[in-house]
Amino acid sequence: MIPLSVLDLVPVREGGTVGQALAETAALAQVAEAAGYRRFWVAEHHGMEGIAGGATSVVLAHIGHATSTIRIGAGGIMLPNHNPFVITEQFGTLDALFPGRIDLGLGRAPGADQRIAQALRKNLMEAADRFPQDVAELQARFAGYPPLPLAATPGTGADVEMWILGSSLFGASLAAHLGLPFAFASHFAPAQLDAALKLYRERFQPSETLEKPHVMAAMMVVAADTDEEAALLSTSGDQSFVALRTGSPGRLKPPVPGYRDSLPPELRAGLDFARSASAIGSPASVRQQMQAFIQRTQADEIIVAGAIWDPKARERSLQLTVEALRQGGV
Template identity: 50%
Template sequence: MTRYTDIPLSVLDLAPVRTGHDAAEALTHTVELARATEAFGYHRYWISEHHNTPAMASSATSIIIGQVAAATERIKDGAGGIMLPNHAPYVVAEQFGTLATYHPGRIDLGLGRAPGTDPATTRALRRDHQDGADFPEQVAELRGYLTPAGAGRKVRAIPGEGVDLPVFILGSSTFGAALAAQQGLPFVFASHFAPAQLREALKLYRATFRPSKTLEKPHVIVAANAVVADTGTEAFRIFSSLQQKFLTHFRGGMQFLPPVDNITTLWNSQEARMVNAMLSESHVGTPDTVRRGLQDLVDRTHADELMILSEAWDFDARLRSYELLAHTWSQ
């Protein structure tokens, strides 16, 4: 029988920027939330990479991670993730090698292959206009820079080589699952916005996993949305801001807007289906309701960890959601 209290809870932060507010506020909230969730007992605090998105301030991911790590003491801080095709693997090795040198044993490096932005910005980021097809080769190159120096190595990541830097593969399809299994790395599935292939990807990952020096057996982290409040009505009202973010994305932009009492007045039936499909792995309600939903997610996926995204227009409500979840999960 699964002991749910043995399943660590972690935090995923997109550094949300409220419409009409600025990135400075969002980045201040990121540091405040990291300190708070460390006190609540969360295991990891990961920052995602997004570009040219007014609703998110998480573009310079490694810099934010450095700020979070400097402001905390115990929680593991990292990237969820670095979109590797946007970067030279050597530079990522240097950046995260430096972070791991400043904060030994506390830095994680999650790697993904999506651009984290629109096509025009992707072209601006990727000067060689690669589409991510060489992601497996990039991962191998990056990991090579992190290994201890060998004789004859001409290009060295300093800091970087030989540091204690756990690497994770992120994905929302079977591609990332297959790569993580092949390389014997932990796999993180992004079901907080793309749950469709969750079961298929995890089945493939476990079936084809090859033990490595890094990892003896499969390790799965599942990301999910969770909004917890004292009443179900208030939780669903808070959740409406995330629903509106996806709704505005489908309409050609992305905004993080104040909550509404009745989301159904804002969308048509097709938009509702699209938003609800992308957010189907969302657990919203009172502490008991959300705990049961996440326990069911663990039972369905046999996840080793859960990565929780809890967004709220009001920062105090966001803090309260993470606090309530941590308390109910420990019972």
């Protein structure tokens, strides 16, 4: 079976608290580990009432202590928000706490609107332009070579698996040039999926890290016992998507029957396009949709995202997804 991983945003539910969100994420990671998922990633977002993963490395420590074997990591750290030395220390610490389990996915976007630049006291445009150099510095700091004036402790010599994340050709080109694994954010930005994977594979340069291209593609997946139940559960994520696109993000809302039908045509079209890399339905439906996506992308791994308001329904979705693919021999 193709390796499956989980991308979690640490959603804060309407009627819930940040503390509950963190507890629910740890519980979800335990379910993912028991079900056989390879990785559990948390994405860095800032200034968003409904997402509690801003202090990503702290959240990963929390998840690490709740699990024992599953790889945990950032999907990703938005490197323009930081400096490589501090990220080396943070993920070196995580590697010391959870040896051989740490992934570091790196993205070039700020993870919020431009207000974050003022809050972080950073020029994010300049920082984004330095992204390739900062990735190379991170590699050097973890490797401890060439010797740098100040070694990161913890960090130097840490066994951290680095990934480049992207939703465009830029990330694909950089990952290929550096010989790093590449994860594409097709679960919300599928427009350049095929072109990016083609470019990455064609331009890939083998490295000490990786001998051949390695792709992880993201899907929005909501599995339930019936197609109707899954469609209803998926409306929580749909509401979050529309709220973000219309400038009014908030906490994760309960599902709403008929939500898509209530949207104006332009919003429904945008939502449908963003969800073109998704699998929603019963185990049989999810298996069919995921098989088609895997055949299309020839991905080496799939990482599943999906905002579901009921934590138990989210846990069951992960379990049903694995069972569906195992039964189908995917």
